[in-house]
Each structure stands twice: as structure tokens, then as C-alpha cells.
Amino acid sequence: MTNITARERLLNAAVESFAEKGFSGTTTRDIASRAGMSPAAVYVHHDTKESLLFTVSLEGHRHSLDVISAAAATSNDPVERLRTMVYDFSLWHADNSRVGRIVQYEFHALTPEHRAEIAKLRRGIEKTMQDALADGVDKGVLDVADIPGTALALLSLGVDLVRWFVPGGTRTADELATLHAELAVRMTLRAPSSRASR
Amino acid sequence: MTNITARERLLNAAVESFAEKGFSGTTTRDIASRAGMSPAAVYVHHDTKESLLFTVSLEGHRHSLDVISAAAATSNDPVERLRTMVYDFSLWHADNSRVGRIVQYEFHALTPEHRAEIAKLRRGIEKTMQDALADGVDKGVLDVADIPGTALALLSLGVDLVRWFVPGGTRTADELATLHAELAVRMTLRAPSSRASR
């Protein structure tokens, strides 16, 4: 009970510190003091500093994969589905921008084994977006010449927002996600004339 | 003469190391040995490790601002101008992905004074893109409801590519930049029906 709480307090402290100073810029003493504990207490609940990063990164990647997968299953209409996927993916990054920064920018700090495991989840995210575009093209609703490249561009909208988004700024997470969803549709929608020609 | 060469060899070594391991993950001994010098030689040519980062970051920001400013001046046609701006901005990031990673991801490692100076250049980049969009809207050629948000999204295409782009991969820098330029036009172009209504 208290075991779980202390472990999670340390994980939350690690998220704060990694997001603010990066993995290499964070000391185990930082994490411990943010969690209100002595430096040695970190090692009661976590093996190494890197395993803390791996736990945070794995959880973050799983969440964002879950979010985009769930969105992909909400509709059979390619346009509405794409709108939901981009909206939810960008919203998740805005609502979790600290975890998002760790997910996106600290990938290289993982051990090769952990990196390989997380790379699989990343491929899953890209695949989900590619499949949604391919289905829309098949149904004649979307016009996408370069599916992998366009999928990456759509994901970039969500990914890159963690670099500058601040909660409580001039723009809400919902407004940003709505904008991204609209831009995504415009990037991929087949023009009326070419749709008529089908 | 040799002074300039040694100074630049150290800067190149710093670019390699910062891009690969991040600023905090890089040691001054890394930089020195990559430049084929002793650790102390770094301090003959540069004040601190952070001043090396500042020099690299400042030069990188200036280059990318120059690139997008020059592109903004190539045409009066809003569509062609936007296409050129996005193409050149993404191309620069693909051709300079190591410097791009430092520019984008090591901003927080700068001292507050240096950060403030570089923030000005960043605002210049955003302003240039916003002005191009606003002019296109004024001329009735583009349809952009949220100009600051859309400008950020267009820049995100170039910025985020440094996270995954590898020279010599399946995609050339030119192909990627061409794709981004096309997507940018689709994101912002006024639809024929709404253009007719003007």
C-alpha cells in the first residue's frame, strides 16, 4: 500500500525532473528530494535511474498507442476517423506534455534493449495512422500519394507540440487538438473534382 | 589561421557530441578527444561548455531564420511563397539534422540570458511564417482561421523531422521537403467554391 505510493511518488518526481532538465541533467538526488526521501530510498523501489526512465517512457508510449488505437476504432468513415485520431493524439500530448517530452526526447538515453522494446510501440503508432490513411484512399475518400510520409507529418503535429505547449497558456488543449484535426483533414481529403471523377 | 581551424574543429566536435548524447550527456573530454586535443585545449578557444552550446545554437537559429526569410522574399504569389518557405525550412532541417536537434532540443540547457537572446530569433521565424499566411488571407488566396496556430503547425513539419530523419535513409531530403510543401499548401489553400464566393 505505502509501497505502491512511495514507488509512484518517485515516478512522479522522475517525470517532473526528466521533463524539466532531461535524463542526463537529472540526478538521483533530485528525484529523491522531490519525492521527499533520502537518495538511497530511490533504490528500494527502482533498480537504476535508467529503469525509472524506462518505466515512464514505456507507460507513456503505451498510453499514446492506446489513445490512437481507440480513436481508430470509433468510426468506419475515413474522414471522421482521421479527425478523431489526430484530435485525440494531439490532445493526449497537450494534456501530458511533460510525459510527452520524455517519451519523445529521451529515447536515446534508454539502454539498447529498452530502446528496442519501445521502438516496437512506436512502429505500432505509425502503422495505425498509415492503415487509417490507406483505408481512406481505398474507399476513394482520401487522396494521399505518400502514405508513410503523410502519416509521419500528421503525428508530428501532436509530437512537436510538447516542445512549446504550456498548460494554462493562451490556447487550450482542446482548441489546439481541434485545429490539428482540421488541418489533418485538409491535408488528406480528396478534392471534390477528383472525387467526382471516380 | 590555425586559431580559427582549431576553434572550428572544437565546434564541429561539439555539434557531433551534443547531437548524439545531448548537452548534459556530453563531457568536455568527449569534445576534446573528438577534436584530437587534450581536455584543457577546449578552454583555450571557448569559455565554458555552455558557451560552445550557445555558439552552435545561435548559428543554427540564424541560419534557419535566414533560410525562411530568404524564401519569404522570393515571390509575391502567396501560394508559391508558402511552398518555397516550407520546402526550404524542411530542407534545411533535413540537411542539418544534427544542428537541428541541438537547436530544437537543447534550448533549455542555455543560460537564461542566452535563452532570451535565442528566443528573439525564434519569434522572428514564427513571425515570418505568420506574415506570409496573413498576406495570403488578405489577398483572398489562402483560408486560415488560426494564423499563429497554423504557422506553428507548418513549422512543426520541419522541426519534428530532426527527431527521426537519417541522411541516406529511404527518403531524400528533397522528397521530404517537397511533401511538406505540398501538405502546407493543402492545409491553407482556399477551396475553389469559397474563392468564387469572394
Next chain:
DNA sequence: GCATACGCTAAGCGCTTGCTTAGTTTGCAA
């Protein structure tokens, strides 16, 4: 009422860090 296990800390080990100091080498002006 005692033994045991658990959550945690004080102290610190061996190593690496950014940077400095003191001194050597080199090339060139007078």
C-alpha cells in the same frame, strides 16, 4: 512478547565532472 521483515536513512565509496594551473613547445619579430 519476541522474531522477523520491511521502509527508510546516514554515511560514504570509487569514479567522473567542469575547469584551472603550471609548464612545455613552437613560430616569428627584432
Next chain:
DNA sequence: TTGCAAACTAAGCAAGCGCTTAGCGTATGC
């Protein structure tokens, strides 16, 4: 030939690093 500045290195300092060890207090099962 001498004098001197500039480029560079060997050695090392103080501080900070990830992580370990030894031990303390407390709660729980018996």
C-alpha cells in the same frame, strides 16, 4: 640569437555523480 606571445598539454582540484552498505525504527505474524 634572443625574446616573447600564442597554442597546447600533463596533472590535478573540488564538487558532484550513481549506487551501496550498514543499521535503525516500526509494524505484523506467531
